[in-house]
Amino acid sequence: MLIRFFFDLRAAGVPVSITEFLSLLQALEARIAFCSAEEFYWLARLALVKDERHFDRFDRVFAEHFAGAERLFEKIVAEVPAEWLQMMAERLFTEEERAKAQALGSWDKLLETLRDRLREQKERHSGGNKWIGTGGTSPFGSGGYNPEGIRIGSEGARQRRAVKVWESREYRNFDDRRELGTRNIKMALRKLRRFARQGAADELDLDGTIDATARNAGWLDLKLRPERRNAVKVLLLLDVGGSMDDHIRLCEELFSAARSEFKHLEYFYFHNFIYETLWKDNRRRHAEKTATFDLLRGFNPDYRVIFVGDAAMSPYEIMQPGGSVEHWNPEAGVEWMQRFTAHFPRLVWLNPTPEQQWDWTPSIRITQQLVGERMFPTTLEGLDRAIAALRRKSAQ
Amino acid sequence: MSTTRFESTDRYIATADLSMAINAAITLGRPLLIKGEPGTGKTQLALEVASALDRPIFEWHVKSTSKAQQGLYEYDAVSRLRDSQLGDPKVADIRNYIVRGKLWESFDSEVQPVLLIDEIDKADIEFPNDLLRELDRMEFYVYETRELVKARHRPIIIITSNNEKELPDAFLRRCFFHYIRFPDADTMAEIVAVHYPNLKRELLSEALAALYRVRETPGLKKKPSTSELLDWIKLLLAEDIPPESLRSDDPKKAIPPLYGALLKNEQDVHLFEQLIFLNRRAR
Numbered sequence: 001m002l003i004r005f006f007f008d009l010r011a012a013g014v015p016v017s018i019t020e021f022l023s024l025l026q027a028l029e030a031r032i033a034f035c036s037a038e039e040f041y042w043l044a045r046l047a048l049v050k051d052e053r054h055f056d057r058f059d060r061v062f063a064e065h066f067a068g069a070e071r072l073f074e075k076i077v078a079e080v081p082a083e084w085l086q087m088m089a090e091r092l093f094t095e096e097e098r099a100k101a102q103a104l105g106s107w108d109k110l111l112e113t114l115r116d117r118l119r120e121q122k123e124r125h126s127g128g129n130k131w132i133g134t135g136g137t138s139p140f141g142s143g144g145y146n147p148e149g150i151r152i153g154s155e156g157a158r159q160r161r162a163v164k165v166w167e168s169r170e171y172r173n174f175d176d177r178r179e180l181g182t183r184n185i186k187m188a189l190r191k192l193r194r195f196a197r198q199g200a201a202d203e204l205d206l207d208g209t210i211d212a213t214a215r216n217a218g219w220l221d222l223k224l225r226p227e228r229r230n231a232v233k234v235l236l237l238l239d240v241g242g243s244m245d246d247h248i249r250l251c252e253e254l255f256s257a258a259r260s261e262f263k264h265l266e267y268f269y270f271h272n273f274i275y276e277t278l279w280k281d282n283r284r285r286h287a288e289k290t291a292t293f294d295l296l297r298g299f300n301p302d303y304r305v306i307f308v309g310d311a312a313m314s315p316y317e318i319m320q321p322g323g324s325v326e327h328w329n330p331e332a333g334v335e336w337m338q339r340f341t342a343h344f345p346r347l348v349w350l351n352p353t354p355e356q357q358w359d360w361t362p363s364i365r366i367t368q369q370l371v372g373e374r375m376f377p378t379t380l381e382g383l384d385r386a387i388a389a390l391r392r393k394s395a396q
Numbered sequence: 397m398s399t400t401r402f403e404s405t406d407r408y409i410a411t412a413d414l415s416m417a418i419n420a421a422i423t424l425g426r427p428l429l430i431k432g433e434p435g436t437g438k439t440q441l442a443l444e445v446a447s448a449l450d451r452p453i454f455e456w457h458v459k460s461t462s463k464a465q466q467g468l469y470e471y472d473a474v475s476r477l478r479d480s481q482l483g484d485p486k487v488a489d490i491r492n493y494i495v496r497g498k499l500w501e502s503f504d505s506e507v508q509p510v511l512l513i514d515e516i517d518k519a520d521i522e523f524p525n526d527l528l529r530e531l532d533r534m535e536f537y538v539y540e541t542r543e544l545v546k547a548r549h550r551p552i553i554i555i556t557s558n559n560e561k562e563l564p565d566a567f568l569r570r571c572f573f574h575y576i577r578f579p580d581a582d583t584m585a586e587i588v589a590v591h592y593p594n595l596k597r598e599l600l601s602e603a604l605a606a607l608y609r610v611r612e613t614p615g616l617k618k619k620p621s622t623s624e625l626l627d628w629i630k631l632l633l634a635e636d637i638p639p640e641s642l643r644s645d646d647p648k649k650a651i652p653p654l655y656g657a658l659l660k661n662e663q664d665v666h667l668f669e670q671l672i673f674l675n676r677r678a679r
Binding site for chain 2 (some may be wrong): 046213
């Protein structure tokens with residue numbers, strides 16, 4: 001029974017290993033949890049789950065296995081609120097499907113389909129099938145999605161307090177299937193590091209001291225050298241507002257990871273595309289601006305430039321003077337971008353929208369050409385490619 | 397099976413699942429990784445475990461510059477070099493220049509000690525990986541003296557993390573993991589009772605209500621937690637604020653007095669004030 005539990009946990013996306021499973025058995029053998037479902041639940045969670053983001057998945061699998069026949073969904077709300085549907089749609093359909101649907105302008109239809117699916121699910125449930133199946137027949141199976149919000153749990157009075165703990169699913173908020181954690185981002189950014197010794201000599205150079213002392217006939221001759229520091233300089237330019245609102249979380253993570261990795265990190269914000277001014281503080285963006293010319297003058301070409309933006313806009317915003325949605329820009333964005341690429345040989349554009357969608361948006365294609373095909377998606381693999389591109393000078 | 401069991405003490409309220417986590421870690425000799433919102437008593441836990449079980453405690457506070465080696469030992473080459481210049485006789489024995497770290501000290505303890513590795517996520521990203529063998533086998537090798545240091549008693553290791561960095565999988569596999577959830581109202585009342593036994597019942601319930609109201613404000617950067625609540629109650633007592641003034645239905649007093657103890661950053665204060673203002677207008 002526990003072995004099946006183990007495999008179901010793995011199928012549900014909780015990364016459990018054999019060692020952890022064995023240590024659970026060991027703990028059971030030591031009678032740490034005894035004769036109490038609640039204690040067993042805590043012990044199993046303690047030994048098997050190592051991240052609070054996985055608690056919710058664990059709770060669900062646990063409920064499925066150990067609550068027996070009386071479990072799950074005795075009551076389901078008849079009317080599903082619209083936000084839930086929206087959220088479900090985002091989980092249920094692939095990025096590609098969504099892009100296509102959006103392009104066709106049939107978002108409502110998509111929601112309608114989803115509503116149908118939910119309805120069908122309800123009927124099947126009364127027929128005796130599981131709502132959350134493990135065999136993969138249900139769209140909400142353990143291989144796939146989190147039916148957030150739909151899961152109401154049973155309202156029947158339960159005698160045992162134990163059931164409540166995992167039924168309440170208090171860790172739901174922690175569950176997010178991010179591809180890119182801060183750790184991953186940092187590991188990728190590490191490849192960009194280039195160490196150099198610069199600045200004041202304040203570290204003892206042991207090898208140098210031994211060498212000098214030996215040459216000095218045994219009299220101590222201390223040698224100092226500067227500390228080894230990461231010499232890479234990074235200029236981060238982030239798109240804010242509008243269509244980027246969906247990606248704020250990702251940008252924050254990228255930013256915080258980059259900030260702790262690089263000593264020389266400068267950042268500026270722009271909206272949709274770069275024009276003659278940028279800013280550092282989003283609240284005071286209209287009061288404190290930095291002229292893009294100053295930026296080009298002030299930062300040496302040895303800075304690596306990383307743009308982060310979805311580049312989704314009207315092509316006019318790039319190609320035409322006065323095309324900006326916010327102000328009258330005397331020079332077109334394209335000219336500013338050309339100045340950037342000319343000044344900074346190492347430059348990439350990170351785009352949080354999935355790569356498959358890029359062809360659907362003309363402005364992304366234009367931007368892609370402007371940065372010399374150095375636009376990469378913000379997946380781990382894309383970040384790796386971007387770092388590789390930053391390491392070599394452009395052919396331009 | 398060990399006879400030692402950890403329960404709530406008269407200074408620290410441990411929920412049943414937390415006590416079980418600690419007892420499991422003690423029995424199986426595994427390190428226990430504790431996560432949770434800042435201010436929910438992660439560091440305090442180790443101190444309380446040590447005092448409740450009457451064990452010595454070794455605290456290793458990790459900083460961003462900490463290296464795993466520093467917890468084991470450091471070889472002080474510079475002072476040895478200096479001593480050799482001065483002709484000090486102790487220079488002949490390299491052991492005089494091996495400076496022990498916290499981990500070694502805890503390995504060498506006469507009774508089973510408690511070792512706290514505090515805020516492991518502050519260190520370099522490779523830090524936990526460098527401690528794998530030490531935590532697993534409870535032994536390490538001193539290259540300078542060619543000696544193998546083994547723990548006399550497996551220490552009770554408690555590791556805290558604030559989630560600033562994600563920890564590597566190989567490291568996590570070796571630990572038990574417990575997440576200290578923000579306590580519910582009943583547990584919170586118990587905790588406050590432990591710290592302020594003479595607190596008036598009304599003030600407590602008003603303060604708790606105010607705290608949970610503040611915590612429910614959407615979009616707060618740092619939600620107030622247990623330690624903030626305790627500080628705040630201390631302030632309320634010191635200023636002798638009557639419980640009535642904490643009540644929310646008085647629109648003028650909607651912002652709790654001395655809120656600086658609860659909200660720790662100006663954006664949060666600003667956000668909170670704005671929400672209160674909107675609420676008032678909606679009325």
